[in-house]
Amino acid sequence: MSRLGNIGARLYRGEVGYDFVAKRKIWYGVSILITIVAIVGLAVRGLNMGIEFSGGAVFTTPKTTVSAAHAQEEAEKASGHDAIVQKLGNGGLRIQITDVGTEKSDQIREELAKDFKLSSQSINAELVGPSWGEQIANKAWLGLGIFMALVVVYLAIAFEWRMAVAALIALVHDLTITVGIYALVGFEVTPGTVIGLLTILGYSLYDTVVVFDGLKEASRGITKQTRWTYSEIANRSLNATLVRSINTTVVALLPVAGLLFIGGGFLGAGMLNDISLSLFVGLAAGAYSSIFIATPLVADLKERDPKMKALAKRVRAKRAAAAAKGGDALAEDEAHGAGEAAGVVGQRTQPASGDRGGRNRPSGGRR
Template sequence: MSRLGNLGARLYRGEVGYDFVAKRKLWYAVSILITITAIAALAVRGLNMGIEFKGGAVFTTPATSVSASQAEEVAEEAAGHDAIVQELGTGGLRIQVSGLDTQQANSIKGEIAEGVQVAEKDITAELVGPSWGKQIANKAWTGLGVFMILVVIYLAIAFEWRMAVAALIALVHDLTITVGIYSLVGFEVTPGTVIGLLTILGYSLYDTVVVFDGLKESSKDITKQTRYTYSEIANRSLNGTLVRSINTTVVALLPVAGLLFIGGGFLGAGMLNDISLSLFVGLAAGAYSSIFIATPLVADLKERDPQMKALKKRVLAKRAAAAAKRDSGHEDADDALDELPEGAVTAPAGAVVGPRGRRGGRSTEKR
């Protein structure tokens, strides 16, 4: 078995672990900082909306010896607006200029033809009205709202309302970060970007639902035992699915990274950036939120329940009694350790721990 597979098995059995839930205030602080940065970027820089949302004209030329950078200068000088130029596989150019109406597009077509050294009649011009982009945006917002409502209803029925709230917060967190990254890097927002944003919602929920399902099974009849608090069970469930979450996220990120960095960056296929950046950032943010946001939030909300508060008191009281017996020396050390809950003899909270302590070759775990 590989090292990663062996680690996953040990995490699942609870032999090793990291106390994510205990450090939740740190994760919350990091997420709040990132979210504030994203919102600030949106407020200051805004989004670079594509021609589909602002309206304008798209000129397509036949094969030409003029470079994309030269054509961009020609188009911007003729139109007085920023232009985006992409090289086509046929050797031609796609020149996109925002904020033009029909009359303006016709007047600069000749100047563009002269600048790129082709005949005016060979250039095709396509006008895009801003109303079409508004329709796309409105439909996207409607789809997003419907999706959020359905997710909350499903999770509330399949699990419980606390998990539904935590998953919803994690989704908003992922979307905010993704849109903020678009604002920071200045990538153009197109209908492809909207598709990417809607696509990451499902990916974002995947890991979260996997952890929630394990937590639901682990917390059955939780009040009938006094070994673990709800937060500890939540942390054990999270550790049990940690390697699986990492594996699925890495496998999903690899092809998207190929689109973004090789296709969009190295090969210069800029249109791939529209969807690949949203997918890449959304997948990474979704994996982060399922581990560091969603599960700790559920634990926070659940620990406020009167039954969970009472359980925590019983667990802590039992541990204190067992520790007192051990320290007083009234009983054999091994017997005292047997009364301690599993994990009480591990390293300090928050550390990655090894196999639980053994004395005389006998496991300290109560059989």
């Protein structure tokens, strides 16, 4: 068995582990700090909404030697608006300009063809109205709301309401971080981004539900024992699935990283960037939240239950009694050890006197 497999087996059996739940205030602080940075980035920089949401025109050129910087300069000069230019894998350019109508689009295409020394027919122009983007945004919000509601209802039925609340907070945490990083990086928000955001919700829930399922089984009949508190059982369940969560996340991140850095970086595929960045950030944030946020939150909420408070009190009382008994036993062992030492000394002196008496008896016998 590999070294990682040995660690995983020892974590599962509870032989080793890290107390995530006991240090939950540290993780809460880190998450709050990251969330604040994401919200500030979102408020200051805002989201770079794609043309599908804001409306405008997209021009696609065939293979050309014109650089993206030069194309952006010419496109902004021709349109009077900001332009976004991407180099495509076939050597062509994708030029996106917002707030452009049909007549303006034809004029811009003619000027771009002249500047790039191409025929106007070789440049493909597509117009997108803002109303279509608004419909997509509304449907995305509707889908997100329905998804969240179904998640809460399912987890409340399958597990309990505290786990549903913790999972919902973890999902909001993941979405906020992902959207904030989009704002800080300046990536364009397109329908591909929306697809990626909706996709990561399922990935984010996966590890959380796995831990919750193990916790549900481990905490069955918890009030009938006095060995562990609920927080300790939650931490043991988390450690038991830790290696599995890490392996699943790494395996999922590798192909997404390939899409992001190879597909988007080298091939210049804009849609791959939109989807892969949201997936990459969302998967990482989901793995973090399932370990450091969701389970500690459940433990926090559960420990407020009067039954769990009473259990924690009994566990502490039993441990205090065991500690006191252990101290008394240690004192008895020390006293017993001292007595044995005294007996050994006595046994060593008695044979000496006996020997002397024995030597006298034979001498008396000879008399």
